[in-house]
Amino acid sequence: MFILLYTPLNVSAEALATETQKVVLGVVEFPPLVIKNKETQDCYGEAVTISRTILELVGYQVEVECPPPARLFERIRKGHVDITLNVKGTKAIENTVTFIEKPFSYLSIVLMTNSKLKNNKTVAAIRGYDYVGMRQELEREGYTFFDMPNSSDAIQLFQFGRTSHLATYEAPYLFHIKSHANSIDDLVVSLRKDIPTFLAISNASTKKEELSDKLSRLLALSDNETVIEQMQTKDNGTR
Structure with missing residues (x-):
């Protein structure tokens, strides 16, 4: 209770x-x-x-x-x-x-990167989310976003190797990989923001x-x- x-x-x-x-x-x-x-x-x-x-x-x-x-x-x-x-x-x-x-x-926004695909400027994300300015920053640097309806679909797109990066809140990502095998070996967090x-x-x-x-x-x-x-x-x- x-x-x-x-x-x-x-x-x-x-x-x-x-x-x-x-x-x-x-x-x-x-x-x-x-x-x-x-x-x-x-x-x-x-x-x-x-x-x-x-x-x-x-x-x-x-x-x-x-x-x-x-x-x-x-x-x-x-x-x-x-x-x-x-x-x-x-x-x-x-x-x-x-x-x-x-x-x-308080939540953590992270940009996850598949090191094997790091030169491919594609990002899986949730449609309608700008991630407190992260989306705009990356778009100015030439990144292309593939928007999904929710966090689970965005994470799966990244896990399947369809994008080189994933913009996500950390908690849903950690929750997802607890119940699904992490298919990416060389994974790094290339950007983090902690926000309320x-x-x-x-x-x-x-x-x-x-x-x-x-x-x-x-x-x-x-x-x-x-x-x-x-x-x-x-x-x-x-x-």
């Missing part, structure tokens, strides 16, 4: 939850934080559980959607998705979301102001650096 580290946070959350409303939480496949069930198309994982818990604490019923990134960004722009998780600087949602300032977590990710509220959401107010007040009750640190996994009740 996920609980908040500080008991007063639970108490204060009850005061914030005045009435129950539905919000749509949109996430993209991002194992192990967000894992998509291939049969049901439902998503689960630590990021989903923590986000749902926080939203329920401030009085919302939560509906989770996990479409491909390009589709999710469109639904955010139209206000069909109320809240999501993303990094600042993602051009696909630039000026369409308001970020909750406390970081949700945030809860982001759609500017087109009818609940934008109340969501921003409730979440900001809730998360300000703890001095933890990130939202994930503000939560803990525990099997037996609260402290």
